[in-house]
Amino acid sequence: MFKFLIHIFLFSISISALHSHDYNKNNVEIFHPILKIVKEDARVGAGYMIITNNSNKKIELIGLKSEISQIQEIHEVLLKKEVYKMRPIKKNLIIKSGENLEFKPKSYHFMFFDINKNLKNNEMLDAKLIFKKDLVIPIKFKVIIGNKGHKH
Numbered sequence: 001m002f003k004f005l006i007h008i009f010l011f012s013i014s015i016s017a018l019h020s021h022d023y024n025k026n027n028v029e030i031f032h033p034i035l036k037i038v039k040e041d042a043r044v045g046a047g048y049m050i051i052t053n054n055s056n057k058k059i060e061l062i063g064l065k066s067e068i069s070q071i072q073e074i075h076e077v078l079l080k081k082e083v084y085k086m087r088p089i090k091k092n093l094i095i096k097s098g099e100n101l102e103f104k105p106k107s108y109h110f111m112f113f114d115i116n117k118n119l120k121n122n123e124m125l126d127a128k129l130i131f132k133k134d135l136v137i138p139i140k141f142k143v144i145i146g147n148k149g150h151k152h
């Protein structure tokens, strides 16, 4: 009996770990949004997540709103002469029906400039993803403090 309970316990932990930090609206799913900074009092951070469009229409990401920082931008990365260069996207990001868009290092990512306060590891920060056609998805970024920086 005891063994059985332990098993249930571990199982429920792994299930909640998988599902506790995902967001879903209109069949658009946001997996594991994180905000990476190099130290507590950093004023610049980078955001990563996966957006999956399980709806039957394409969606268009316009931007991100939050109180985390003065400025939030979506960046794209270009490889020029073996150097990665980043710049704000010039048009909305389209995700077709049934497709994923992964925000990750050396690829699309969110940038936060002039972060408003010192942050703690694992702190959850409110934000909203803004899509065309009035689709707004509230999410929380989990703060990850690490020494792997995101340089421009």
Ligand SMILES: [Cu+2]
Residues within 6 Å of the ligand: 075, 086, 087, 109, 110, 111, 152
């Ligand atoms: Cu960037």
